[in-house]
Amino acid sequence: MDSRDINEIKAAIKYMDYKPALLAKFYDVKSLLFCEMVENEEYYKVSSIMPNPLNDNKIVKCINILDKKYIGSREVCDGTKTAICMPNEAVSILNSISTKVDGAEISLSVGSDMTADVYLSIPRGNSVTIKSMKLGKDVWLGVMNSFNTYTSEGFTLALRMENMSISIEPSALDGIKGQGDVFVYVMTENVIYKDLASKYFNTEDILSLYRG
Numbered sequence: 001m002d003s004r005d006i007n008e009i010k011a012a013i014k015y016m017d018y019k020p021a022l023l024a025k026f027y028d029v030k031s032l033l034f035c036e037m038v039e040n041e042e043y044y045k046v047s048s049i050m051p052n053p054l055n056d057n058k059i060v061k062c063i064n065i066l067d068k069k070y071i072g073s074r075e076v077c078d079g080t081k082t083a084i085c086m087p088n089e090a091v092s093i094l095n096s097i098s099t100k101v102d103g104a105e106i107s108l109s110v111g112s113d114m115t116a117d118v119y120l121s122i123p124r125g126n127s128v129t130i131k132s133m134k135l136g137k138d139v140w141l142g143v144m145n146s147f148n149t150y151t152s153e154g155f156t157l158a159l160r161m162e163n164m165s166i167s168i169e170p171s172a173l174d175g176i177k178g179q180g181d182v183f184v185y186v187m188t189e190n191v192i193y194k195d196l197a198s199k200y201f202n203t204e205d206i207l208s209l210y211r212g
Contacts, residue, residue: 008054010034012049016054018060018063020071022067022071022076023067025158025185028129048061078194079196087193096201101205105146107142109138113135115134119156120143120155122143122151164188166186167186169182182206
């Protein structure tokens, strides 16, 4: 691709109005899609959406390929609706999570010593990804701040490890504005588990700011 094509793809991704719901729990979808398309033009059939990939939302074709690559046909087990058996390793990590209020900020700590790629998304499309971050009980991640715009809309925090990924996200209950809870998602090789975070750690600090 030449620089003009790359800029067109950037614009199409920036303004696209669709993203796979489950994939967005674990990745910055827009950044991931851009890197994948630049590095694997044929795999993503980039030529088929050019020129003007933004027109008619043609970029969705590439998003669907991305979603199939990273999520695939994993079974979704929803522990909010029926009993599930979360992997022991995931339960151990989730049980080790602590939160605290430090001034205007709510922070979260993973008590298990581990190394993971950390993805944090805050409202209205702002996010940061830190590769190979060492986590432990003395490492605190600020996930909400009273002075941030739209902080009551929550966040997405994902920890991506070699064989498993964990995501924590406050979200509305059944899409009802103003009624929400904190959910956890665990992605393994074949399954994505969803459950209420309160089953594993105290979520009161998060819910003190989150409004759904």
